[in-house]
Amino acid sequence: MNDSPEHDASADDRRFPGLRRRGFLAVAGGAAGVGALALTGCAGSGPAAGTAKAGGTPRRGGRLRAAFAGGGASETLDPHLANLFADVARAKALFDKLADYGPDLSARPRLAATWEPNAGLDRWKVTLREAAFHHGKPVTAADVLYSYRRITDPKKAYRAKASLEPVDLEASRAPDARTVEFVLKRPTAEFPNVLAAFGAYIVPEGEQDFDGQPVGSGPFRFVSFAPGKSAVFRRNEEYWDGAPYLDELEFVVANEESARVNALLGGQVEYAHELGPTTARAHEGRGRIEIVRLRNSAMQGFVMKTDRPPFDDKRVREAFFLIADREELVAGALSGAGEIGNDLFGKGYEYYAASLPQREQDLDRAKALLKQAGADGLKVTLDTSPVAAGFTEAATIFRDQAAKAGVTVTIRTGSKDSYWKDILDSGTFASYRSGAMPIEAHISQRLLTGSTTNATKWQHKDFDTLYEQAQSTRDTKERAAIYERMQRRLHTEGGFLVWGFADWILGTAKNVRGVDAKAPANSLDWARFDKVWLA
Incomplete structure (x- = not known):
């Protein structure tokens, strides 16, 4: 393999002819479905706990080739533009963030060695660990502030911009090379989630060229990049978390x-x-390849617009909760590759209200609620699209379940290209999916009056106040109690009908070791190739 930046991209076509014939260079369908999906473990070298086929002593050497869906000729290695899974996987190989998400989606330190708030939770001191960029210069506080200011450029659409909104970057400063003092616009107890935000990578101060010879502080160094085809990286022997x-x-x-x-x-x-559930079933346990299931990686459900009929009546929303046969939905729409939901986001994540009783189908109660609401013979339109796996199947299954409660559901199939944008504002009832993110982020981005991606139109000032109270509460247990109170209300009368959580499925060769089977997609140990080896 030619390791120079001028690596011959056409050689990839010759080396992977089967891939090319089967659509290897086809343009991806767009980032929206992946973003809705959207994108672990503490710092430390060695294989992650709970890894698939983690037995044996790790050995050095070899090249691992990883196949991802891509974005065509427009692909970039700019980590602040990472949106597709392929973008994020490449970005985390070349770059680092100050923090990242553990398996329960709580923030874990990365380039940040420590973080400490003041009493008011509106100022945070972050101390950097000793780490270096690929060109040998140390990672400093100036690099952090430059990176965050670049992300928040009002003229750009960088992914982490919304996550960094609580930070007053003009007032924040670097008292020394390894200390950043962040000034916030308001108390933010979950500020470490900001440091771990998707796309919040740290780049060298002044760096703008990411497709020529990008320089990061990550576990791999750049060798070559052919957009829409391949990228080759080499081991960083000086990586702070172990080569x-x-x-x-x-x-x-x-x-x-x-x-x-x-x-x-x-x-x-x-x-x-x-990989899809059908593929996984066809090859699991057959001996040719290994199938790895990342549990609780994608929330599956429907959104009900709470600001418009018929779902402005909470009795109708509760009736729809009770119409859903979750077992049937998981079995049919996900081919069994997942587990049932309870109308709450984030099963298994930090702050999840696991104590709430599991909701089950109750058609008699659903009919009674609809009658009380004057919604006998209700007719609704369900917007869906093949934009995400299981959407059209779930829509058909739910339509048939609703008919048993006297509800007529008409399915309307939308465009894959515009679906996510369309359902934010139009319609009343729609298929929905979300990838892993902290429960706090789900609330702040989707359930507050000013949230920009509030698909359910859940807008309640008292709910906003509870969120602000949680963010002003330093004690973790007290904060957890507030989040549980908020989730109890959502479970009773919210607009998310969460019927399941899908597995994210990977396939590996038999000689691959160290792939973490406990890391949801979008967490640190997903696509953690610096901890993978070839047996």
Whole structure:
């Protein structure tokens, strides 16, 4: 392999002819579905706990080839633009954040060694660990402030911009090279979540060229990049968290699931991202490849617009909660690759209200509630789209379940390209999916009066006040009690009908070790290739 920046991209076509025939270079369908999906563990070297096939002693050497769906010729290595899973996987190989999310979606330190708030929770002191960029210069507080100010450029659409909104970057400062004093616009007890935000990577001060020869502080160094085709990275021997086991890591683009599976079966790649339940069932336990299921990676459900008929009546919303047969939905729409939900986001995550009773189908109670609400013979339109796995199947299943309660559901199938934008404002009832994020972030981004992605139109000033109270509460147990109170209300009368949580499914070659089976997609140990090795 030519390791120079001028790496011959056409060689990839010759080395992976099967991938090309099966749509290897096809343009991806867009980032929206992945973003809605959207995108662990503490710092430390060695294989992550709970890894798939983690037995044996890790050994150094070799190149791992990982197949992901990509974004075509417009792909970039700018970490602040990372949106597709392929973008994020490449970004985390080259760059670091101050923090990242553990398996329960709580923030864990990365480039930040420590963080400490003041008594009012509106100022946080972050101390950096000793780490260096690939060109040898240390990571400093000036780099952090430059990176965050770049992300919040009002002329740009960088992914982490909304997450950094609580920070007053003009007032924040760097008293020394390894200390950042962040000034916040308001008390923010969950400020570490800001440091771990998707896309909040730290780049060298002044850096703007990320597609020529990008320089980060991550576990791998840049070798070559052909947008829409491949990227090759080499081990960073000086990585602060321990040098990777692999000599090299190559990302190859295969947009169709069949292309990724066939490449894995044919030995052209060792890691295939985002496989479907049918594929997993066909190959699990058959001995040719390994199937890895990342549990609780994607919330599956429907949104009811609480500001418009018929869902402005909470009795109708409760009736729809009770119409859903969650077991049937998981079995049919997810082919059993997941577990049932309880109309709350974040099952298994920090602050999840696990004590609430599991809701079950109760058609008699649903009919009674609809009658009380004057909604006998109710007719509604359910917006859906093939934009995400299981959407159209779930819509059909729920339509048939609703008919048993006397509700007529008409399914309207929308465009994959505009679906996510359309359902934020139009319609009353729609298919929905979300990837892993902290419960606090789900609340702040989707359930407050001013939230920009408030698909359920849940707007209650007293609910906003509870969120502000939680963010002003220093004690973790007291804060957890407030979050539980908020979730109890959502469970009773919210607009998210969360019927399940889907597995995120990966495939690996038999000789791949160290892939963490307990890390939801979007968490630190997902696509953690610096801890993977070839046996």
